[in-house]
Amino acid sequence: MDSSNKKTIYISPVTRIEGHAKISIQLDENGEVYDALFHVNEFRGFEKFCQDRMYTEMPTITPRICGICPTSHSLASVKACEMIQGIQPTYTANLLRRLMHISQNLSSHALSFFHLSSPDFLLGYDSDPAKRNILGIAQEFPDIALRGIRLRKFGQEISERITGKKIHIMGIVPGGMAFPLTEENRKYLLEYIPEAIATVQLGINMIKSFHEKNKEMVESFATSPTLYLGTVGPDGGHELYDGKLRFINEEGIILQDQIDPSRYLEFIAERSVSWSYLKYPYYKPYGFEKGVYRVGPLARLNVATRMKTPLAQKEFEEFKKIGGGKPVHGTFYYHYTRLIEALGDVEIAEQILNDSEVTSSHIQHHGRWNYAEGIGSSEAPRGTLFHHYKTDETGKLVNVNLLIATGQNNPSMNRSVLEVAKQYVKGSNIEEGMLNRVESTIRCYDPCLSCSTHAIGNMPMEIEIFDSKGKTVKRVVRN
Amino acid sequence: MQNITIYIDDKKLEVESGKTILEVCRNNNIEILTMCHLEGVLDVGACRLCLVEIEGVNKLLSACTTKVAANMVIRTSTERIKRYQRITTELLFAERNHMCSVCVANGKCELQNLGYKVEMDSIRYPRLFPQCEVDTSHSWYVLDHNRCIMCTRCVRVCSEVEGAFNWSVKNRGYQVRIISDFNTPWGESTTCTSCGKCLHACPTGALWPKAIVQGQLDKKPEIIEELMAKRKMGL
Numbered sequence: 001m002d003s004s005n006k007k008t009i010y011i012s013p014v015t016r017i018e019g020h021a022k023i024s025i026q027l028d029e030n031g032e033v034y035d036a037l038f039h040v041n042e043f044r045g046f047e048k049f050c051q052d053r054m055y056t057e058m059p060t061i062t063p064r065i066c067g068i069c070p071t072s073h074s075l076a077s078v079k080a081c082e083m084i085q086g087i088q089p090t091y092t093a094n095l096l097r098r099l100m101h102i103s104q105n106l107s108s109h110a111l112s113f114f115h116l117s118s119p120d121f122l123l124g125y126d127s128d129p130a131k132r133n134i135l136g137i138a139q140e141f142p143d144i145a146l147r148g149i150r151l152r153k154f155g156q157e158i159s160e161r162i163t164g165k166k167i168h169i170m171g172i173v174p175g176g177m178a179f180p181l182t183e184e185n186r187k188y189l190l191e192y193i194p195e196a197i198a199t200v201q202l203g204i205n206m207i208k209s210f211h212e213k214n215k216e217m218v219e220s221f222a223t224s225p226t227l228y229l230g231t232v233g234p235d236g237g238h239e240l241y242d243g244k245l246r247f248i249n250e251e252g253i254i255l256q257d258q259i260d261p262s263r264y265l266e267f268i269a270e271r272s273v274s275w276s277y278l279k280y281p282y283y284k285p286y287g288f289e290k291g292v293y294r295v296g297p298l299a300r301l302n303v304a305t306r307m308k309t310p311l312a313q314k315e316f317e318e319f320k321k322i323g324g325g326k327p328v329h330g331t332f333y334y335h336y337t338r339l340i341e342a343l344g345d346v347e348i349a350e351q352i353l354n355d356s357e358v359t360s361s362h363i364q365h366h367g368r369w370n371y372a373e374g375i376g377s378s379e380a381p382r383g384t385l386f387h388h389y390k391t392d393e394t395g396k397l398v399n400v401n402l403l404i405a406t407g408q409n410n411p412s413m414n415r416s417v418l419e420v421a422k423q424y425v426k427g428s429n430i431e432e433g434m435l436n437r438v439e440s441t442i443r444c445y446d447p448c449l450s451c452s453t454h455a456i457g458n459m460p461m462e463i464e465i466f467d468s469k470g471k472t473v474k475r476v477v478r479n
Numbered sequence: 480m481q482n483i484t485i486y487i488d489d490k491k492l493e494v495e496s497g498k499t500i501l502e503v504c505r506n507n508n509i510e511i512l513t514m515c516h517l518e519g520v521l522d523v524g525a526c527r528l529c530l531v532e533i534e535g536v537n538k539l540l541s542a543c544t545t546k547v548a549a550n551m552v553i554r555t556s557t558e559r560i561k562r563y564q565r566i567t568t569e570l571l572f573a574e575r576n577h578m579c580s581v582c583v584a585n586g587k588c589e590l591q592n593l594g595y596k597v598e599m600d601s602i603r604y605p606r607l608f609p610q611c612e613v614d615t616s617h618s619w620y621v622l623d624h625n626r627c628i629m630c631t632r633c634v635r636v637c638s639e640v641e642g643a644f645n646w647s648v649k650n651r652g653y654q655v656r657i658i659s660d661f662n663t664p665w666g667e668s669t670t671c672t673s674c675g676k677c678l679h680a681c682p683t684g685a686l687w688p689k690a691i692v693q694g695q696l697d698k699k700p701e702i703i704e705e706l707m708a709k710r711k712m713g714l
Contacts, residue, residue: 394615
């Protein structure tokens with residue numbers, strides 16, 4: 001095709017996701033979508049500026065990568081530090097860490113579903129964009145907005161009650177935890193559980209009802225098959241905090257199972273692309289083109305054999321029916337799986353809070369530098385996260401590699417954008433609802449691009465259509 | 480010692496001669512900001528935060544190194560002094576790489592507290608962002624030049640209290656740095672006794688034990704004074 005006949009539509013910035021990104025859609029001479037690219041325009045440089053610092057500082061520095069998933073970074077980081085020291089956390093510390101992780105997962109999933117995504121389901125994709133946000137929900141459905149906000153509050157409250165901070169937590173230290181949970185705080189958090197379960201179930205009912213009413217769209221919405229990566233327990237059960245890696249293929253066949261996260265480099269490789277600061281990771285044995293895999297709630301539920309708690313297990317079984325024994329590829333199902341995870345989170349939080357050891361003061365083992373290399377992983381809300389440190393004999397970092405969840409979803413996000421663009425964008429006459437569908441494809445993955453949050457979703461969207469010579473042929477500004 | 484009359488902030492005081500303005504102020508509950516001052520070791524007037532106005536003297540003088548004199552009229556909290564304190568604090572932050580949020584001393588740092596005290600809501604001077612070394616060569620401790628404010632409390636504690644003379648200072652101006660022995664890695668020092676007093680003396684996160692992370696730092700600068708008091712008593 002002659003490239004001079006192509007036009008490019010830019011959607012920038014993408015609203016209601018965490019971070020800054022731009023989508024460009026290239027049209028051919030007939031106005032059909034030819035290609036779509038998802039750009040990430042920010043550069044952070046953590047891997048570089050953490051070099052030459054002490055490895056024990058990493059659990060403090062790396063939570064600053066993200067305001068939404070600081071606990072996952074802290075956990076992956078302390079695990080890498082514990083591998084360097086050759087120690088394990090105490091039983092109570094493990095309980096508190098699980099609780100902290102649940103806290104973050106809940107508040108992140110609540111933010112993603114109730115604050116960022118529910119406006120699309122409740123108000124409609126084609127509704128006024130100025131009102132299609134959490135404030136619009138607060139006006140139209142005040143009860144739902146309030147319950148969503150309180151669910152997020154519960155998540156953050158757990159973190160504050162343990163470490164004294166709601167975001168950018170501290171206190172997760174190599175060998176355990178720096179702060180214990182008091183009996184008073186344990187009781188306080190337990191009282192929240194029934195309300196949290198009810199709110200998550202409300203969300204599940206909302207998304208199920210949306211699925212029913214929009215069956216055609218949900219089942220055709222960016223359904224391109226990919227591989228999946230997630231953490232599982234010894235019996236293949238769903239796991240967020242500590243487990244082994246499992247890869248499955250498009251058909252659900254297990255490619256790798258019970259892989260220790262320290263072996264991640266044997267299975268994952270990365271490649272940089274010229275048009276984005278986000279790297280392109282892929283499943284190494286399949287190569288760059290065929291090795292596209294996804295992580296996150298959809299991937300975790302696709303790879304898992306079961307959930308660990310009864311209510312979540314019940315929903316999990318319903319979810320598995322959608323795929324008929326095979327992985328569910330529909331990107332839209334990220335929302336549903338996010339809520340099933342949230343349900344399991346609340347149930348596990350209740351179990352932990354009822355554990356007699358959770359308020360014990362035996363919270364830290366102490367160690368010192370013993371090994372040069374450490375690798376830690378955890379399941380961030382958006383997917384599997386790896387921290388890999390190499391140190392010199394004094395403990396100073398000589399190399400840092402951070403493999404972030406959103407990065408791993410990057411290739412498939414790009415693929416999904418192209419699919420949806422082909423389905424909904426026709427020519428340069430852009431309708432508001434169409435653009436939002438492209439954007440909402442990205443939102444399904446709940447990407448955390450730079451950790452600055454735009455929860456309100458009032459940002460203007462600017463769309464520009466360029467010809468092949470870079471000349472603007474059309475410019476649309478959404479207030 | 481002879482008693483003399485002085486005036487601080489329009490308040491008449493009978494004080495012993497030979498005392499510094501800072502000592503007198505502290506004894507009379509008059510607040511003076513300090514950073515390089517540490518009870519138990521000699522003052523050097525390095526940080527310039529304790530500046531006071533003295534009637535008849537044009538320039539501001541440091542309270543920690545200026546002794547009281549009969550009929551001295553001193554002012555400790557004029558607008559001019561506050562302005563200078565704010566400027567000095569901002570310059571301390573601008574000179575090296577002070578990132579409180581990820582610092583091991585976050586929440587327990589004298590420099591951070593000073594920033595709050597002078598209501599530093601921004602830094603008006605361009606940050607230098609120097610390339611600073613992190614010396615991790617010691618088995619137990621870390622020296623991070625990024626967070627050093629050159630108060631030299633570590634230098635004085637090491638020489639005056641421990642008597643090891645490990646710490647010293649090299650270069651001048653913005654290139655000034657704390658050095659171990661004759662500018663060798665701390666871990667190779669032949670004079671350091673690994674006593675850890677310099678860690679307690681350090682007001683920031685420049686000196687800290689490897690075994691701890693943010694939230695666990697527990698510096699006790701007051702132990703230096705207690706040690707010196709015991710030494711004077713021959714204990």
